[in-house]
Amino acid sequence: MSVTELTSPPAQPLYRTLADHYLGAIRSGVLTPGERMPSVRTLMRTHAVSLSTALQVCRHLESEGWLEARERSGYFVRQPRRALLAPVKEPEVATPDPAAYVGVHARVSAIVARGQQADVRVDLSGASGEATLYPSAALNRIATQVLRRYPLLLTQAVTPNGHPELQTAVARRALDMGVQIAPDEVIVTHGCIEALNLALRAVTQPGDTVAVESPTYYGLLQVLESLGLRAVEIPTSPRTGMSIEALEMAVQAYGNIRAVVVVPNLQNPLGCIMPDAAKRRMAAFCDANRIVLIEDDTYSPMADSPTPLKAIKAWDRTGNVIYCASLRKTVAPGVRLGWVIAGRWHERVQMLKFAQSRPNDSLLQVVVGRFVASGAYDRHLRALRQTLREQRERMAESIAGSFPAGTRLLVPAGGFAMWVELPPNVSSTDLFEAALAQGVRIAPGTMFSNLNRFDHYFRICFGLAPSADLEAALALLGQLTRQLSER
Ligand SMILES: Cc1ncc(COP(=O)(O)O)c(C=O)c1O
Structure with missing residues (x-):
């Protein structure tokens, strides 16, 4: 295989692209612990690279703990200690x-x-x-362009629900997760935390019970507390997420669960990912039992998976899933923009957002909307x-x-x-x-x-x-x- 066949983000040096290639082989078991890594000479020949690049590949993998150097024998795949x-x-x-x-x-x-x-x-x-780790230069550049192009952006009134540029960018990206929505179904919020607040306020009364993962994000618990809600903690697997069996048992035993909040992709703090079959089953179960499903999808673009992870919302046939997400973890920690797609509760969430905090500022939405719509976001x-x-x-x-x-x-x-x-x-x-x-x-x-x-x-x-x-x-x-x- 030649170097040109390896796809590499442009900013990445060649040795890193080659190192990733061999790391992929180690991860997938093509190269197993104890096995000899192709020699530096072989790397030079196979990939038409210089001696220093070939050496950098091995040294990088060694410094990351994947290879060990044995005197006069070359590099060997290591058994990672974490295993x-x-x-x-x-x-x-x-x-x-x-x-x-x-x-x-x-x-x-x-x-x-x-x-x-x-x-x-x-x-x-x-x-x-x-x-x-975040794209400050690109965001700063877009901000300057936007202000030049729209000199009144900071002084004119903001659009309700969200700026169309951001709403459209979000609706386009949602397609990757199996969710098809119109831009005006996206209500822009101050981060995911406001989206969760609005979703819970839209569907619960103080004293209602909400099912949550156990363990769960403490910010969600703080929101439940501030709204006078009760939580039932559902056992959650560190591999596959909330146990639907345990949720069924809770519904049978207590019968009064109004909503369930679930983070199907890279849950916080466990990092688990629900398999698609469980996502589908969860959507159907909640729908059949009149439990509102509030999906928090803050982290899915951060998954290693080569294909985008699906949202539970992808299996929502009745508008019972309220989808909440954020750009704070993916675009930049200083960007407090999130959104909610509220399905059946769209009108109510829209009213609550207006009553609670009014629409978000336009400048940040336009800047971030342009960035998210571009290939620079993918890179x-x-x-x-x-x-x-x-x-x-x-x-x-x-x-x-x-x-x-x-x-x-x-x-x-x-x-x-x-x-x-x-x-x-x-x-x-x-x-x-x-x-x-x-x-x-x-x-x-x-x-x-x-x-x-x-x-x-x-x-x-x-x-x-x-x-x-x-x-x-x-x-x-x-x-x-x-x-x-x-x-
Ligand atoms: C699962 C989860 N939901 C929501 C939030 C809050 O998101 P934001 O900072 O966008 O309000 C976080 C932040 O850590 C989180 O981990």
Whole structure:
């Protein structure tokens, strides 16, 4: 195969394209642990590349932990250390605990405030990438062009529901996920959090019960609390997402579930992806049982999958699915734009959005709309996914190397964060406090449940670029966990 046959994002150096090619072969099992990597000479001949490029390929794969150099024998495929860690345990599928009013705010706020007070050097508690991973130059350029083209954009009134440029860009992108909608069905919001607020306000009354994944995104729990709603936590597999069997049991046992909120693609914090068959079944089950399905699809463009992941909304035949998403994780963390496609509740969500916050500013919508409509967005996403994948692999290797036996990990197929299971006697609250005292911040597991579950889990973000500080922080977390487990 020649180099020209390898498809490469233009910004990527040649050695990285070739390294990805061989990484693909390792991942798919074509090259197995212990096997010899094609020699530097073979690489030069096969791909018509220089000695230095061929060497860079091997050294890159070595630095990422995929190859090891053996003296005078060349490079060999390594058994990744992370493969030696057992995966995070599957939850028991049983009737969930009865619904309870959500009361997480004080706990979550205390954890957030503790992290903000401390002198944090390495912050691993988030779920997005560093600012440098996002397309600032392209966004700045488009902003200048837009302001030149529409000099009154900042002074004229904004359009209700959203700017047509962004609505159209979103509707086009939705086609990839199997969702066909008209641009005016898109209601632009202040991030996904406003979309979730509107969706829940549109379909519930205070005191109603909402089913959520367990563990779930703490921001959702805060919204439920602020709306006076009760949550029933449904066991969720770290591989395949919310258990539909457990949801069925909850409906049978309690019968009063008004809505279910589900993150089918790269769930936060687990990173799981629901198989398409489960998405279809979930849509049908909720429809048949008059349960509104609120889908939060914040992360799907961040999946490794070569084809776009489908939304549950793709199987919505009756308008029962309210689809919420955001551009904050994909376009840039500073872009607080999201949207809601509210199906049957479109009019009501539209009214609530107007009453709650009025339409979003035009400038950001037009700039981001143009970017999302362009091929530059696809190129940015490819590069972002690639960087995150490398950072994820590297972090998983470091965790496998520094944490004690009994630690479990299931490396997600995309996204920004991993869910780590600590040995059963180690509390992530203790780990959080001990690490914070040394300037390292993680997200302890108790943030992700109203029932104060998951204390021996934590979420860790792989959005930071490799550095000596990061490696030291991971080594510190491993060492603190070891000390806590030996107490
Ligand atoms: C699953 C999930 N939903 C919603 C949000 C909030 O999205 P936004 O920041 O766009 O409001 C987040 C942010 O982390 C999230 O992880």
